[in-house]
Amino acid sequence: MLTNPVLPYLLLSALLFTIGFAAVVIRRNAIVVLIGIELMLNAANLNFIAFWRFGPHPEAASGLMFVIFSIAVAAAEAAVGLALVISIYRHYRTANVDAANSLKG
Amino acid sequence: MTALLTAGSALAAISLRNLVHCALALALSFLGLAVIYLELHAQFAGFAQVLVYVGAVAILVLFAILLTTTPEREGGSRLASGWLAGIVSATALFVVFGGILLSSRALPAPGGTAPAVTVKQIGQELMTLYILPLQVIGLLLTAALIGAVIISMRERGAR
Numbered sequence: 001m002l003t004n005p006v007l008p009y010l011l012l013s014a015l016l017f018t019i020g021f022a023a024v025v026i027r028r029n030a031i032v033v034l035i036g037i038e039l040m041l042n043a044a045n046l047n048f049i050a051f052w053r054f055g056p057h058p059e060a061a062s063g064l065m066f067v068i069f070s071i072a073v074a075a076a077e078a079a080v081g082l083a084l085v086i087s088i089y090r091h092y093r094t095a096n097v098d099a100a101n102s103l104k105g
Numbered sequence: 106m107t108a109l110l111t112a113g114s115a116l117a118a119i120s121l122r123n124l125v126h127c128a129l130a131l132a133l134s135f136l137g138l139a140v141i142y143l144e145l146h147a148q149f150a151g152f153a154q155v156l157v158y159v160g161a162v163a164i165l166v167l168f169a170i171l172l173t174t175t176p177e178r179e180g181g182s183r184l185a186s187g188w189l190a191g192i193v194s195a196t197a198l199f200v201v202f203g204g205i206l207l208s209s210r211a212l213p214a215p216g217g218t219a220p221a222v223t224v225k226q227i228g229q230e231l232m233t234l235y236i237l238p239l240q241v242i243g244l245l246l247t248a249a250l251i252g253a254v255i256i257s258m259r260e261r262g263a264r
C-alpha cells in the first residue's frame with residue numbers, strides 16, 4: 001500500500017498532528033498545550049516539504065518559502081504564547097488550563 | 106527509522122510527567138524532523154528548523170517551565186477534565202486522516218527528480234518575488250517581541 005513515496009511522510013505528518021491535538025485536549029498544563037500546538041505546526045511544515053519534494057514542480061522554491069515563513073510565524077507564536085502562560089501563572093499561581101476560566105480575572 | 110524517533114519522542118513530549126523531560130523530548134522530536142527535511146533535499150529548511158526550533162523554541166519552553174513550575178503543586182492529576190473524550194477524538198482524527206490518505210487518488214505521481222534549490226536561489230527569491238512577505242514577517246516578529254515583553258511584564262499593583 002505504501003507505493004507512493006510521498007505517503008509515508010504524509011502519514012507521519014498525520015501522526016504528529018494527532019499527537020499535538022491529543023496534547024491540546026488531554027493535558028492540564030498550559031505549557032504542554034503549547035508543545036502540542038508546536039507539534040501541529042511542524043506537521044503542517046512536513047506536509048509542505050513533502051509535497052514540494054515530490055510535486056510536479058520541485059524546481060520552484062515556493063514550498064520551501066512557505067515553510068520558512070511558517071517557521072518564522074511559529075516562532076512569534078511561541079514567544080507570545082509562553083508570555084501569556086507566564087502572565088496567567090503570575091495571576092492564578094498555576095499553569096493549569098482548567099483553573100484559568102475567567103477573562104477578567 | 107528517523108520517523109520512528111520523531112513520532113516516539115513527540116509522544117514522550119506530551120505524555121511524560123516531568124515537564125523538563127517533556128521539553129527535552131520535544132527538542133529531540135524537532136531534531137528528527139530536521140533530519141527528515143535534510144533527507145527530502147530541503148537543506149535550508151532543515152537548518153532553519155535546527156536553529157529556530159531546537160535552538161530557540163525548545164529553550165524558550167524550557168525557560169517557561171522553569172519559571173512556572175512550583176514543586177509543591179506537582180502530583181495530582183496531569184490530565185484535563187474530559188480526557189477520555191479527548192483520547193477518543195484524537196484517535197478518530199488519526200483514523201480519518203489515515204483513511205483519507207490511503208484512499209486518495211490525488212497524490213502526486215511517483216518518480217519525480219530530486220529538486221536542486223540552492224541557498225543562493227532562495228536568497229534571490231526572498232529579495233525579489235517574496236520581498237513583501239519578508240517585510241511583513243519582519244513587522245510581525247517585531248510586534249510579537251514587543252507584545253511578549255508587555256504581556257509578561259508584572260501587572261501594575263500586583264503584590
